[in-house]
Each structure stands twice: as C-alpha cells, then as structure tokens.
Amino acid sequence: MEFVIKISQFLLSLSLLIVLHELGHFIPAKLFKTKVEKFYLFFDVKYSLFKKKIGETVYGIGWLPLGGYVKIAGMIDESMDKEQLNQPPQPWEFRSKPAWQRLIIMLGGVTVNFILAWVIYVFMSGYYGDTAIATNSIKDGYLIQNEAILETGLRTGDEILSVNGETYENLTDLTYSFLTAEEIQIRRDGVEQTITFPEDFAGRLSDSKKEDGPLLKLRSPFYVSYAIDTLHNAEANIKKGDLIVGINDKELKYFDEFEPVLMANKNQTVNAKILRDGNTIDVPLKIDSEGTLGIMPGGSLNIFEELGYLKITRKEYTFSESFGAGTDKFIKEFKKYGEQLKLIFTPKTGAYKGVGGFKAIFDIFSDRWVWESFWTITAFLSIMLGVLNLLPIPALDGGHVMFLLYEMVSGRKPSEKFLERAQIVGFFILIALVLFANGNDIFKAITR
Numbered sequence: 001m002e003f004v005i006k007i008s009q010f011l012l013s014l015s016l017l018i019v020l021h022e023l024g025h026f027i028p029a030k031l032f033k034t035k036v037e038k039f040y041l042f043f044d045v046k047y048s049l050f051k052k053k054i055g056e057t058v059y060g061i062g063w064l065p066l067g068g069y070v071k072i073a074g075m076i077d078e079s080m081d082k083e084q085l086n087q088p089p090q091p092w093e094f095r096s097k098p099a100w101q102r103l104i105i106m107l108g109g110v111t112v113n114f115i116l117a118w119v120i121y122v123f124m125s126g127y128y129g130d131t132a133i134a135t136n137s138i139k140d141g142y143l144i145q146n147e148a149i150l151e152t153g154l155r156t157g158d159e160i161l162s163v164n165g166e167t168y169e170n171l172t173d174l175t176y177s178f179l180t181a182e183e184i185q186i187r188r189d190g191v192e193q194t195i196t197f198p199e200d201f202a203g204r205l206s207d208s209k210k211e212d213g214p215l216l217k218l219r220s221p222f223y224v225s226y227a228i229d230t231l232h233n234a235e236a237n238i239k240k241g242d243l244i245v246g247i248n249d250k251e252l253k254y255f256d257e258f259e260p261v262l263m264a265n266k267n268q269t270v271n272a273k274i275l276r277d278g279n280t281i282d283v284p285l286k287i288d289s290e291g292t293l294g295i296m297p298g299g300s301l302n303i304f305e306e307l308g309y310l311k312i313t314r315k316e317y318t319f320s321e322s323f324g325a326g327t328d329k330f331i332k333e334f335k336k337y338g339e340q341l342k343l344i345f346t347p348k349t350g351a352y353k354g355v356g357g358f359k360a361i362f363d364i365f366s367d368r369w370v371w372e373s374f375w376t377i378t379a380f381l382s383i384m385l386g387v388l389n390l391l392p393i394p395a396l397d398g399g400h401v402m403f404l405l406y407e408m409v410s411g412r413k414p415s416e417k418f419l420e421r422a423q424i425v426g427f428f429i430l431i432a433l434v435l436f437a438n439g440n441d442i443f444k445a446i447t448r
Contacts, residue, residue, distance in 0.1 A: 002367035009365040011065065013378045015041055017113070017385055018068035024112030025070045025105055032101045035092040038071035066358075066434075072105070076419045095416070099408045106400045113386030117333070120379035122326030128372055129316040130325070132170035133218070133301070135160075137311035143217035143256050148204040149178075153195045156219070156256055159187040170313065175216050179205075180339055202343050203350015218301075219254040221245070221309060225298025232286040233294045239276065243307070244295075246273030255297055263291040330383075337383055357438030359445070394419075394426025 019041055029036050036057045044051070044062035051060030062068075074093025089096045094105070141157040144150060160174065161167070162185045168174035178184075181197045198204065205215075222244040227233050246252050247261045247270050265287050272285045285293055305312050317325050343351035356363075361381065366373050390398040399422065407413045414422075 005369050006362060006365045006367050009369065009374055009377075010362045013365075013374065013381060014065065014361075016378065017116075017382055018042070020112050020116055021109040021385060021389075022068050022070045024108035024110070025072070026108075028101075028105045028108045029070070029072055029094070032097055032105065033092060034094055034097060034101075034105065035073035036070055037073055038069070040070070041068045043067060043069070076416065076423050099404055099413075103401065103404045103408070106397050106404065109397055110386040110389050113382045113389070114330075114334075117379040117382040117386070118326060118330045120326075120375050120382070121329040121333075122322050124372065124375055124379075125317050125325035125329065126319055126322030129314060131315075132172060132313050134311045134313050135168055135171055135174050138171075138218070140219060140254070143219045143254075145217060146205075146208055146215050148201065148208040149215050151204065152184075152197055152201070154184070154186070155188070157188070160216075161185040161187055161192065171216065171218075175214065176336065178215050179343065199348055200350035203353045206351065206354030218304070218310060219256060220297075220299060220304055221253065221307060222255045222258060222297055223299035223303065223307075225296040228294045228296060231294030232288055236285055237281075237283050238274070238285075238295060240298075241276070243275040244272055245275050245280070247271070259291070262287050262293065266291045330379075333380055334383055334387075337380070337387055341387065353440070355437050355440055356444075357434065357441045359438070359441040393429055394422035395430055396426065399426050 022039060022041075026036055026039055038058045038060070040048075040060050040062055042049075042062035043064040043066055044060055045064055047063065048060045049063050051058055053059075072094045074089060074095040094102060097105075138159075141159045144154050144156045144158070163174065163177040163181050164183060165185075166177070168177060178197075179202055181201065184195045184197065186193060186195060224238055224240060224242040224244065226240055227236060227238045244252070244258075247258070247265070250261055251273070252258055252261065267287065267289050269284050269286050272283045274281050274283050285295075287293060301310070301312060304310055340351070343349045344355060345352075364377055389396050390401070392398045392402040394400075394403075403414050403419065403422070
C-alpha cells in the first residue's frame, strides 16, 4: 500500500508538470497560428495507450513515462521529421514565423514551470502558513549520526553558532546551509571553535548511507510510548507519557545519553527516575543482556515543545500577504537549485555523485499522502524542470533559445542542416545524462 501511495504521487506530480510544461509551448504556438500536430503525455514509442485527434492535433498518452512533447510543424525536434523539412516552408509552420514568435513559443514551457511553482508557493503560504523549528530554542546542540558529518569533526551536543559566518533562524535553512559550508562555528563544552569542511563534502554526503539519516537530528527526551508486553519490563510501573530522566544517580536529559549508561548496566536492575505529572518517582527497571529496557520511545514535536525542548514558530498570512511570502519562497528555492547545479558542475566538490534519476525523485515522495508535502515537492520539481530545460543543450528548450538569440542578434538564421546535426548531438548528450543519473540510482541501490 505504501508503494502504491508513493507511485501515485510520483505519477500525478510528473503528469501535472509535463502537461503544463507542454501547454506552455502549445498555447503560444496556437496564438501565433502555428500548427501543432501532436500533444503527448509520456512518449509513444511504437504505440500509444490513448490517442484522439481533435482538429489538427492528435492528443495522446504514451507508455514510456520519461517526459512528454508537443510536435510543432516545421520545427527540428526529437522526431527528426526530415520529410516535412525538405518541403517548401508553409505559413503555418514554426520555421516560417518571426524569430521573436519562435522565441516566445520555446520559452513558454519553462515560463509555465516557474509560474506554477510560484502559484503553489503563494497558495501554500496562504493555506498552510509557515511552520519551522527555531534554532535559538535548541539549547544543547543536535544529535549527529550521519557519517559524513561525523567525519568533519562535529559531535552530538555541539551548538552551531554560524555557517560561513551566517546565522540561521530555522532548522531547515541551517541544515541546507551545510551543502555549501566551508567553515562552521560551534560551541562545545562552553568553548567556541571553528570546524573546516572538506571541499568534497557534498560528494561524501551523497556517499553516506540512507540509514545515516538527516544531517542534524533533534535531541529528544526518553518519552515513553509503551513497554513492549513480551519483554522484561512489561509489568513495570510505566505509563504512556512518562519521561525517564535518570538511571540510578545519573541524570539523563536526552534519549541519546542513555546508551552508554544502559550498556554499562547490562543484566542488572536499576532505579529509574520517572517524571510523571510534574512529580518524580522511582521505578525499578531491568536491563537485558543487550543493554535495552524493552520500552518504546515516542513523542512528537508538539509534545517536545510543551516540555521545553524546542520552540516551533508558526506564521499565518492573509490573502494579500501570501503573495509576498510565496514570492520569497520561490526566489529562495530558485537560488537553492542554482547553488546545487553549481556544485554538480564543479567536479572537485563531488556533488555529481548525488545526481539521481527517476528513482531518486520517486524516493523523495512520502509513503503517506500528505498534500502539503506533495505540493512542496511538486513546486521544487517544477523549478528543477524549468531550470534544466533552460540549459543550452541542443534538443532542450535552452538549446533552441540559444540558436534563436544568435539569429536575433546576428540577423542570420542557422541552416536547417546545422540545426539537424545539433539536434542529434543534443539528443546523445541527453541520453548520456539520463543514463548517468539513473545509473547513479542503480549503483547506490547495489552498493548500499
């Protein structure tokens, strides 16, 4: 069932992005009276799952979910329709239109992608508002378990003061800043110090195992969810909502502090300090041979906030305020993706190791259907699709735009033979990139 939910979100998001992107090409083409022969969701290699001709355009759904396309008459595209191009230009063809009209048609797809992302951020700001964990509420540092972070010298309990000299108000922005971190200022045991990140940290991060988890985890208390009824403390005086705050004479504030104490007292009965309804009581608990209590920890961010372990900031926006907030989010996410591309195209950072294909995109969707998460991911993917399509690679929108700008500046139109060859080169570049990205997914799945 979890797989069905994930694949449903993946396909819905992908379909929405593809259809709207291609619609961005379709609408200006029709406005400029350019013939559109096909409008397809997914690729129809050899056959289609569905197709229907309405007017001069065949609308359909292909079987290969690697993208979609509109086939515009008189345009050198992935169809490589040479027969049509060998005929004299017709007034309804793309190649017969003025350069400025062709430019608008080619920029239509990415324009729609950026508008879609902006609209999603605006509506999410108005409907959900902003919720974040305030970094200044984290008093005793973070739980560090990710191997790539541990290799830098950061340790659990370190208080992070700044990254590259900048401070961050919420945990999300702080965590993201680690991707481009060069120096991190921390306070450990009351002493401030600087940790220098390796130049290839992004690459090391992409090599870390999935079970390593987030870069920064919140330190939480030992909040009792329940005692496992088949294990050694099933009959102990333990209730849901209890906080275990000490073992024997040792006070323990965070769950991560328990492991060494429990391991040191294996196969013993200890006196546990339990905080219940504002009172501290003593409860004898058994520790088994593996150093565990057989008690399931739990709790939520809201509970931990009530207990004073963190503070959640919440901000709501009026209808008019949501436009400004949504625009700010769009700009921030656009810049973030630009930074990621810069890292990827800088080999010494090793960030290219983190490039993923369709499985990587599939994996970011939740196995529970949460609309806020779905729209957040879809907005980011829309930005990603728009930016990638602007890359100056023949066969992408950016390649067509590059040649059109050359034509508009120089006054000379590249020959159709040149454009045809450029399209072939661009096609092979795209195939290589797709193979590399999806090959990375396969390599990670095997090695991890």
